Amino acid sequence: MRDIELYATVLGTLPPWKVTEANLDVGEQVVDVPVAHEGTATCPVCGEQTPRCDTRPRRWRHLDLCQYRLFIMAEVPRVNCPTHGVRQITVPWAEERSGFTALFEQCVIAWLRKLSFGAVVRRMRISWDEVDGIMMRAVGRGLERRTKRVVRFIGIDEKSIRRRHKYFTIVSDLEGLPQL
Numbered sequence: 598m599r600d601i602e603l604y605a606t607v608l609g610t611l612p613p614w615k616v617t618e619a620n621l622d623v624g625e626q627v628v629d630v631p632v633a634h635e636g637t638a639t640c641p642v643c644g645e646q647t648p649r650c651d652t653r654p655r656r657w658r659h660l661d662l663c664q665y666r667l668f669i670m671a672e673v674p675r676v677n678c679p680t681h682g683v684r685q686i687t688v689p690w691a692e693e694r695s696g697f698t699a700l701f702e703q704c705v706i707a708w709l710r711k712l713s714f715g716a717v718v719r720r721m722r723i724s725w726d727e728v729d730g731i732m733m734r735a736v737g738r739g740l741e742r743r744t745k746r747v748v749r750f751i752g753i754d755e756k757s758i759r760r761r762h763k764y765f766t767i768v769s770d771l772e773g774l775p776q777l
């Protein structure tokens with residue numbers, strides 16, 4: 598299997614995206630995998646096929662390949678939609694504003710459940726701010742998935758803190774509590 602086919606298989610690249618090269622930097626321990634968009638482009642808002650106007654260079658950190666840090670690179674087309682104006686098309690491997698692939702972000706979130714923040718920074722070889730950004734995007738996705746509903750029954754309780762006259766109030770959704 599040739600290098601390009603190997604990376605295309607491992608990365609799960611599907612048309613219209615195509616792996617074009619695989620560049621290994623042994624000194625920096627980095628693999629750069631450029632991918633090209635070959636096909637028609639659609640507006641990310643309405644999905645209409647629209648003419649491309651230009652491209653923007655992007656680079657995303659993906660899961661490590663053994664001890665090598667792996668990056669996907671692409672010239673991402675921008676389209677000029679008659680309704681929504683100039684927009685960059687979406688890529689299937691990452692969120693719009695992230696410099697990491699979705700799989701890399703999932704891995705960071707999984708480690709955050711097990712390790713301290715600092716340990717995740719060291720293990721994933723990224724900065725505190727980058728871990729924080731990944732965490733904030735995950736929180737945003739969670740909030741988007743939340744559905745609004747009216748709580749029918751609430752329970753209210755008051756607890757004192759450390760035997761002083763300081764109290765906090767706990768309000769709970771009685772129907773949402775686990776059944777005992």
Ligand SMILES: [Zn+2]
Nearest residue numbers: 640643678681
């Ligand atoms: Zn549009």
